[in-house]
Amino acid sequence: MALQRIVIRGAGELRGEIPISGAKNAALPLIAAGLLTDQTLTLDNLPELADIGSMLGLIEQHGAGIVRGPRHVEITTARIDNTTAPYDIVRKMRASVLVLGPLVARMGEAKVSLPGGCAIGTRPVDLHLKGLEAMGAKIELVDGYVHATAPKGLKGATIRFPFVSVGATENLLMAASLADGETILDNAAREPEIIDLANCLLAMGAEIEGVGTERMVIRGKKWLRGARYSILPDRIETGTYAMAVGVAGGAVELVGARPETLEGVIEVLNRTGVEVTPTPRGMFVKRNGSRVVGVDVMTQPYPGFPTDLQAQLMVLMATAEGAAMITETIFENRFMHVPELARMGANVTVHGASALVRGVKRLKGAPVMATDLRASISLVLAGLAAEGETVVNRIYHLDRGYERVAEKLSAVGAKIERLAD
Numbered sequence: 001m002a003l004q005r006i007v008i009r010g011a012g013e014l015r016g017e018i019p020i021s022g023a024k025n026a027a028l029p030l031i032a033a034g035l036l037t038d039q040t041l042t043l044d045n046l047p048e049l050a051d052i053g054s055m056l057g058l059i060e061q062h063g064a065g066i067v068r069g070p071r072h073v074e075i076t077t078a079r080i081d082n083t084t085a086p087y088d089i090v091r092k093m094r095a096s097v098l099v100l101g102p103l104v105a106r107m108g109e110a111k112v113s114l115p116g117g118c119a120i121g122t123r124p125v126d127l128h129l130k131g132l133e134a135m136g137a138k139i140e141l142v143d144g145y146v147h148a149t150a151p152k153g154l155k156g157a158t159i160r161f162p163f164v165s166v167g168a169t170e171n172l173l174m175a176a177s178l179a180d181g182e183t184i185l186d187n188a189a190r191e192p193e194i195i196d197l198a199n200c201l202l203a204m205g206a207e208i209e210g211v212g213t214e215r216m217v218i219r220g221k222k223w224l225r226g227a228r229y230s231i232l233p234d235r236i237e238t239g240t241y242a243m244a245v246g247v248a249g250g251a252v253e254l255v256g257a258r259p260e261t262l263e264g265v266i267e268v269l270n271r272t273g274v275e276v277t278p279t280p281r282g283m284f285v286k287r288n289g290s291r292v293v294g295v296d297v298m299t300q301p302y303p304g305f306p307t308d309l310q311a312q313l314m315v316l317m318a319t320a321e322g323a324a325m326i327t328e329t330i331f332e333n334r335f336m337h338v339p340e341l342a343r344m345g346a347n348v349t350v351h352g353a354s355a356l357v358r359g360v361k362r363l364k365g366a367p368v369m370a371t372d373l374r375a376s377i378s379l380v381l382a383g384l385a386a387e388g389e390t391v392v393n394r395i396y397h398l399d400r401g402y403e404r405v406a407e408k409l410s411a412v413g414a415k416i417e418r419l420a421d
């Protein structure tokens, strides 16, 4: 594939509407859930993203039949004929580890490549593995692969997470749905994507109490049926475009957005001076005239401010009146965007897990690149606010998580285009 880049010529206001796609981080576990049943799981509102293609490719090589249509997929896993998730797929996308729970639960064994570190931190999977061990699986690490076996099937267990993990909650929720007996997940993640997965599992016949709370009780079933489920709108994409309006100014309706999944984010936006109002179709975001003001924000598990919007918020704060302290508590290395933003004139000093952002009047365009998804989109947002031309290189990161980003932004007036070499 030719190397592609995005060119942005700032700085004009955004006006109009942007449709919000289905949530990547809900879609990925839901696709893995397709391995739990021999019947068809149909997913609607499927976003068109590179990560979705990778996840479908992964479950296909386990034996799933995939029929893909526009914004929708039918997954039928009548049989699983391969329980190995190979390094070549897992290294591209960490969410691949979500096949582990479903495979062990249904087949009594799985071999999944260890995902390894990535740009934003070391990201171990020890909580996933300890949970499966508590459910009776034997875990061995062989040649970089996790080999999990439970020849007599998984057994219900009480699992208390020492800290909140979205992925471990999802993996064990799926595993518990097909285990023998009752599983209690304590200190479980409460992200809307977890609720989406639980609701789909309920539609498949699972028995889960406490959905949306930190304590879920799952009574395992011998078999789950097929279902049809519509993926929730992407709250991170929504928050990203809301911040784009904050950065560039203007007024945009985010159509399909679910403001109730973004309360912590809306509260922060309102404090900065960006106005957010729910509408019958989604939410309306507006910033007219004056500069936003700096606010201090700490990332937290849901319902706190999401780490996946930290880089975008930093761009908003980079042009704010006054200073902002942004503290990242989820990942230990999620400030990769800072040096690139500095090249565009942002004034940011990192001290450990905190970044002190002193607002400047204007950013300046520059060639930039990023090493992860949210850092990449933050550079696009910075380009919207910058004087002159910004070229964002290595945009394959963007394609992992943002559907048609250049089209969506140019439809509201941004001067943005995608170029191939």
Ligand SMILES: CC(=O)N[C@H]1[C@@H](OP(=O)(O)OP(=O)(O)OC[C@H]2O[C@@H](n3ccc(=O)[nH]c3=O)[C@H](O)[C@@H]2O)O[C@H](CO)[C@@H](O)[C@@H]1O
Residues within 6 Å of the ligand: 025, 026, 028, 094, 095, 121, 122, 123, 124, 125, 126, 127, 128, 129, 164, 165, 166, 167, 168, 306, 307, 308, 330, 331, 332
């Ligand atoms: C595909 C998907 O949904 N990705 C999201 C998911 O990632 P993911 O599920 O990987 O994130 P987790 O919630 O598991 O990670 C939270 C923290 O726990 C640590 N940890 C996690 C598991 C474990 O076994 N051991 C351990 O130490 C991680 O390194 C991290 O520091 O939630 C993150 C936190 O909201 C988001 O940023 C990601 O976008």
Ligand SMILES: C=C(OP(=O)(O)O)C(=O)O
Residues within 6 Å of the ligand: 025, 093, 094, 095, 308, 373, 374, 401
């Ligand atoms: C970090 C992210 O995704 P993943 O967990 O798939 O790396 C993200 O969506 O911002």
